[in-house]
Amino acid sequence: MIVSFPSMFSDELFYSCCARYHNESGNAEVMQTLDDLFGMPHMVFDPSYPKNLDYLVAQLNNIIDVNQIIYEHTIFPLFVPFLNRGRVDHLYKMFRGEGKNYANHILGIKNNLRITSLKYCRMCLINDDEMFGTPYWHRSHHLPGVHMCLAHHVSLESKCPVCSAEFKPKKGNLTRLNRYCENGHDLTKVIPLNNFRDEHIELMIELAQDVSFVCHLDEHSFNWSEVYEVGLRELGYCGKNRRVNLTRLRNDMQKAFPESFLARFDCHFNDNGDWLTSIYLKKQTIFHPLQHLLLIRFLFGSISELVVRLKKNDPIGQNSNVA
Ligand SMILES: [Zn+2]
Ligand SMILES: [Zn+2]
Incomplete structure (x- = not known):
């Protein structure tokens, strides 16, 4: 016990x-x-x-x-x-x-969804240390696709900005977040390495908002292929015969999400058979949650806007047990 x-x-x-x-x-x-x-x-x-x-x-x-x-x-x-x-x-x-x-x-x-490094936001660290007497690793900073703190709109750190000691989950170890790095540098005092403005900051924040929204959703059963079909039809990517104009869809998504941004999440369009070709089909294939969130953002504005529509009984398919 x-x-x-x-x-x-x-x-x-x-x-x-x-x-x-x-x-x-x-x-x-x-x-x-x-x-x-x-x-x-x-x-x-x-x-x-x-x-x-x-x-x-x-x-x-x-x-x-x-x-x-x-x-x-x-x-x-x-x-x-x-x-x-x-x-x-x-x-x-x-x-x-x-x-x-x-x-x-x-x-x-594949492994790209695993937590391979432990990340902190300096502002959260300072606040937690003051409020609780100890900083801690936040779940919201470790969700796949999150590179920013949503509360403070700053990039997350995964190493000490002074000595570059990395924060990682290691076998045979349990790594706690402390105010001081293993070499004694006070993380509340040092200037973060990632203090420059991220070129994708707006997209990063939006994606982090989507990820956070999903983690607090209470409705879980969506028929995604029906949802996507409605969105694709509304935007003119899908005709009467249900064929999707994939080339135009891919081109337009690439304008909305730069390749360098997509590559940060392993969501770029030109390898592994290209996820965009099949994510909207009625197949029991599993896709990265971030791929869903990017397509949803492109078609419906954001997952929160989509869920509002679904709750209004907008005629988008809702179905139990189909992913
Ligand atoms: Zn923060
Ligand atoms: Zn250090």
């Missing part, structure tokens, strides 16, 4: 809370912490896809709700609207501890 587990802060990544637990537990080895929390001393703690959460909740005598961890402190909610019910259930059970952890297989997507 774990005697005390830190309360999770608002928007804290679950991994962050475990790293704080490790720090405060006095455990000399991370293995001991992983055994305390998950009963798995040798597990690799992937901040993107935690596992064995039911074990932790039982250790804590159910004082934490497993759904609160999954929905408020992991990147899980970003995938839910874009996967079919079976895959969502599989992923959910996997987080709780059933079945093997092969999230990438379930998601059908």
Whole structure:
């Protein structure tokens, strides 16, 4: 039984809370912490896809709700609207501890969605340190596609601006966010490296807003191929015979989203068979949530505008269990 587990802060990544637990537990080895929390001393703690959460909740005598961890402190909610019910259930059970952890297989997507570096916003760090006595890793800074802090509109940092010590989730380690880097530089005082104006700042902010919106959605079942067909028809990309003028669509999307911007999310149009050719078709194929969000932004303005339309019963298909 774990005697005390830190309360999770608002928007804290679950991994962050475990790293704080490790720090405060006095455990000399991370293995001991992983055994305390998950009963798995040798597990690799992937901040993107935690596992064995039911074990932790039982250790804590159910004082934490497993759904609160999954929905408020992991990147899980970003995938839910874009996967079919079976895959969502599989992923959910996997987080709780059933079945093997092969999230990438379930998601059908490569590593580009994983959390490979830990990022912070200097303003959030200062605020959290003042308000809570400790900074922490925010979930909103680790969602795929997010490179900016939405609260402060600044680029996120993944290394110390003075000594370039990188913040990464490492095997056999639980990396906590501290006010000081491992070489003692005060992160509240140093000027961030990414202080220059990002050339894609507006698009980055809009995409971060879309990602954040999805994570707080309560409606999850959309028939995307029907939704896209309506949008493509409205904008004149789809004729009566349901054929899509793909060349024009691709050209117009490239005008809306520069190639250099798309490449930052692995969403450019000219490799891997080009995602745009099939995302709107009625196929059980899995697409990167960011690809959906970019197409939605292009067709409907943004996911929030689309959801308003859907809630007004605008005649766009809504259907259970079809992704
Ligand atoms: Zn911030
Ligand atoms: Zn440093």
